[in-house]
Amino acid sequence: MALQNAVRREVTNQASLNGDEEEEESPEVILSVLAQHGQVGLCFYDSKDYTLHYMADTPDSTDLNLLERGIMARKRRLFRPLKASYVAGLEVSKQRLLSAHLPFLPASITDRLSYLTSYMSFDSPLMLRSLGALLKCLDRRRVGVELEDSSVGVPILQFHTYTLTQSIYIFKSELHPSVYKMQSGEKEGFSLYEILNRCKCKFGSRLLRWFLRPTRDMEVLHRRQEAIRFFASPRNSDVAGTLQSLLRNIRNIPTLLRRMSLSHTKVTDWQSLYKTVYSAVCIRDTVRVLPQSVGLFREISEGFSDDLQHVASLISKVVDFESSSTENRFTIKPNVDPAIDEKKKKMMGLSDFLTDVARRELEHLDSRITSCCVIYIPLIGFLLSVPRLPSMVEKEDFEIAGLDFMFLSEERLHYRSQRTKELDDLLGDLHCDIRGMSEEASVLDLSAELDCLMAMSSASQEYGYTSPKLAAHRRILLTQARHPLLELCSPLFVANSFQSSETNGRVKVITGPNSSGKSIYLKQVGLAVFMALIGSDVPAKEAEIGLVDGIFTRMQSRESVSVGLSTFMIDLNQMAHAINSSTGNSLILIDEFGKGTNTVDGLSLLAASISHWLNEVPGKVPHVLLATNFHSLLQLGLLPSTSLLSLLTLETAVDGDELVFLYQLKEGMCQSSYAANIALLAGLPTSLVQRGVEARTLKAPKHVGICVPLQYLHRCHWLVDKFLSVDLNDKDVDLQKFLKEELLPSAGDPQ
Numbered sequence: 001m002a003l004q005n006a007v008r009r010e011v012t013n014q015a016s017l018n019g020d021e022e023e024e025e026s027p028e029v030i031l032s033v034l035a036q037h038g039q040v041g042l043c044f045y046d047s048k049d050y051t052l053h054y055m056a057d058t059p060d061s062t063d064l065n066l067l068e069r070g071i072m073a074r075k076r077r078l079f080r081p082l083k084a085s086y087v088a089g090l091e092v093s094k095q096r097l098l099s100a101h102l103p104f105l106p107a108s109i110t111d112r113l114s115y116l117t118s119y120m121s122f123d124s125p126l127m128l129r130s131l132g133a134l135l136k137c138l139d140r141r142r143v144g145v146e147l148e149d150s151s152v153g154v155p156i157l158q159f160h161t162y163t164l165t166q167s168i169y170i171f172k173s174e175l176h177p178s179v180y181k182m183q184s185g186e187k188e189g190f191s192l193y194e195i196l197n198r199c200k201c202k203f204g205s206r207l208l209r210w211f212l213r214p215t216r217d218m219e220v221l222h223r224r225q226e227a228i229r230f231f232a233s234p235r236n237s238d239v240a241g242t243l244q245s246l247l248r249n250i251r252n253i254p255t256l257l258r259r260m261s262l263s264h265t266k267v268t269d270w271q272s273l274y275k276t277v278y279s280a281v282c283i284r285d286t287v288r289v290l291p292q293s294v295g296l297f298r299e300i301s302e303g304f305s306d307d308l309q310h311v312a313s314l315i316s317k318v319v320d321f322e323s324s325s326t327e328n329r330f331t332i333k334p335n336v337d338p339a340i341d342e343k344k345k346k347m348m349g350l351s352d353f354l355t356d357v358a359r360r361e362l363e364h365l366d367s368r369i370t371s372c373c374v375i376y377i378p379l380i381g382f383l384l385s386v387p388r389l390p391s392m393v394e395k396e397d398f399e400i401a402g403l404d405f406m407f408l409s410e411e412r413l414h415y416r417s418q419r420t421k422e423l424d425d426l427l428g429d430l431h432c433d434i435r436g437m438s439e440e441a442s443v444l445d446l447s448a449e450l451d452c453l454m455a456m457s458s459a460s461q462e463y464g465y466t467s468p469k470l471a472a473h474r475r476i477l478l479t480q481a482r483h484p485l486l487e488l489c490s491p492l493f494v495a496n497s498f499q500s501s502e503t504n505g506r507v508k509v510i511t512g513p514n515s516s517g518k519s520i521y522l523k524q525v526g527l528a529v530f531m532a533l534i535g536s537d538v539p540a541k542e543a544e545i546g547l548v549d550g551i552f553t554r555m556q557s558r559e560s561v562s563v564g565l566s567t568f569m570i571d572l573n574q575m576a577h578a579i580n581s582s583t584g585n586s587l588i589l590i591d592e593f594g595k596g597t598n599t600v601d602g603l604s605l606l607a608a609s610i611s612h613w614l615n616e617v618p619g620k621v622p623h624v625l626l627a628t629n630f631h632s633l634l635q636l637g638l639l640p641s642t643s644l645l646s647l648l649t650l651e652t653a654v655d656g657d658e659l660v661f662l663y664q665l666k667e668g669m670c671q672s673s674y675a676a677n678i679a680l681l682a683g684l685p686t687s688l689v690q691r692g693v694e695a696r697t698l699k700a701p702k703h704v705g706i707c708v709p710l711q712y713l714h715r716c717h718w719l720v721d722k723f724l725s726v727d728l729n730d731k732d733v734d735l736q737k738f739l740k741e742e743l744l745p746s747a748g749d750p751q
């Protein structure tokens with residue numbers, strides 16, 4: 001497990017950096033980070049405002065430094081390690097959180113759980129464990145607490161979701177499965193990642209996972225868009241083909257160099273290194289003639305240095321690949337460079353030779369040592385490696401006459417001898433030059449970026465995506481948008497548009513029969529916005545997307561064993577999260593909220609939640625897209641009428657008894673659930689469905705209405721109007737008189 005725990009201390013004033021007394025007075029920030037299996041979870045406590053910040057588990061970047069950069073960019077601070085022993089398992093960590101001194105938490109543990117899960121995702125084990133570690137640390141160090149009394153805990157007055165600079169968070173994992181699949185070796189399944197991943201080198205595929213993190217950084221997005229646009233043009237398809245075939249040859253230079261301990265060097269490693277360097281030079285030369293206004297091209301042209309060319313020609317001059325592969329051992333070209341003499345050739349090529357060297361060394365060694373070998377370690381050079389004897393305990397025991405002890409590793413002792421020094425001298429030139437290449441990290445980074453963007457561009461061309469216009473406004477416009485996954489497995493996908501302006505129609509309520517396409521529509525909007533925010537083109541004819549700061553989803557909950565909450569509680573949590581944490585710049589997608597409980601209660605909660613947004617000041621209303629089968633939400637007029645509300649439905653047609661789904665979005669509301677037709681479609685026995693229809697007809701209020709004579713209906717209306725006309729707050733109103741004189745005398749008069 002790669003574990004990084006760190007403690008940060010405020011170092012805004014130099015005095016605290018120098019360990020001055022004033023350090024005590026600086027507010028403290030304690031950070032806890034846990035990384036595992038390509039994911040990172042983190043949290044930190046800031047004693048300045050007693051806030052606990054937490055970040056849901058998120059894909060790790062290629063290096064964890066990003067976290068430091070992200071946080072340090074905001075406030076320059078110093079890190080120092082948090083005790084690893086503070087980190088506990090998931091259950092213990094959850095318990096620490098539930099029993100922490102948090103004054104704002106409800107008293108009972110069950111209520112606490114509900115409260116906490118509405119703020120933070122309990123599906124983030126790393127975050128929870130880092131929180132557990134942090135709470136333990138706060139408890140031990142008693143940050144900001146002067147009192148000895150152990151019942152007084154470190155004050156934590158509020159929680160705050162932490163986001164990395166410019167990152168956008170997708171709340172609730174439902175968008176994830178189709179988006180990220182993180183575990184290596186895990187089957188990708190049919191996912192957005194799979195659609196976009198046409199990368200030619202491993203680094204490209206790996207970086208693409210990182211690309212799947214949305215961002216609001218316009219510079220990053222534009223940089224990606226301009227490269228994607230360039231390759232999307234049919235005029236540039238040849239150059240794209242050339243670059244892709246070169247990218248196939250790119251291998252991990254540092255790993256290759258690490259493997260190049262000469263006694264184990266494989267010919268294939270040399271070949272891979274040569275191909276990598278040679279291809280990098282070709283990529284640079286190809287890119288140099290492309291428009292340098294494209295940022296990525298400019299960086300490749302400048303970043304791939306001439307050293308690469310030098311190393312490529314050096315390898316090709318020295319290594320005889322042809323005889324290496326026929327003889328299946330490393331061979332050097334004869335007579336190419338007079339500086340490389342017979343002896344060098346032998347040394348470099350023959351692992352047998354190194355074995356010879358080792359054997360000769362062994363003759364001079366202590367008789368207790370029965371075996372040894374010569375190895376090569378980049379940056380260190382050739383070393384003699386011998387097994388550690390049981391009698392070699394203290395450092396002094398490692399000394400061997402005539403050898404310089406270097407280090408102990410994996411129960412082997414490593415030494416420099418006169419001969420290994422000679423080997424270093426003889427082979428130094430080549431290794432120095434090649435070693436220099438490990439500095440060429442930019443080759444890998446930029447190649448991976450190029451690979452990713454070409455992959456995204458290729459998917460965009462194949463599936464007819466469009467480049468979205470991105471801006472900082474609060475509008476989203478998608479013309480003829482499609483679902484990127486469903487359109488590939490559906491013979492005829494019906495595209496639909498989406499429009500959410502700054503003020504009008506920001507809250508959209510979609511009704512429609514089951515299977516009419518409501519959920520798909522919600523998801524395609526979410527995915528299009530998501531794709532735009534990773535820099536990709538989107539499946540739509542036209543797109544204009546204001547950068548959202550979060551995508552909140554409430555879809556398809558299953559009861560979660562890890563959290564111990566029922567399906568309905570999870571629904572409520574997600575809704576609470578969306579209501580508590582969204583801003584006027586967020587996108588909220590809600591599918592079927594409220595159906596996990598009694599209909600009336602579920603409906604009321606749904607109406608109250610939507611009304612919450614509809615009653616907000618216009619600038620604070622997020623883009624809300626909500627699908628529901630509660631048709632009475634609209635039929636009973638439970639929502640305030642405002643221009644913020646827009647009603648949509650998906651078109652269907654009835655052909656005889658059969659319901660036909662047209663999947664076309666239109667304004668308005670669904671008039672019938674067509675549940676009976678859908679039940680027949682699904683294969684329920686006809687007699688059973690008919691009985692259901694009868695029962696429903698009898699129960700429907702409409703049935704009563706049909707039997708009541710019109711005159712009684714008028715009478716009822718009149719009575720209601722009369723009652724409503726009375727102002728019960730008016731003290732002068734005499735109710736007895738009203739009933740006797742105004743209402744009852746007219747009892748026989750239906751008006």
Ligand SMILES: Nc1ncnc2c1ncn2[C@@H]1O[C@H](COP(=O)(O)OP(=O)(O)OP(=O)(O)O)[C@@H](O)[C@H]1O
Pocket residue numbers: 486490492493494495512513514515516517518519520521629663
């Ligand atoms: N735009 C579309 N074009 C073609 N087929 C579609 C479209 N939208 C949905 N479908 C098809 O209809 C199926 C059902 O869609 P969806 O799950 O969105 O329905 P729904 O209205 O949300 O149903 P429910 O209310 O029962 O959850 C999809 O699996 C897909 O096969």
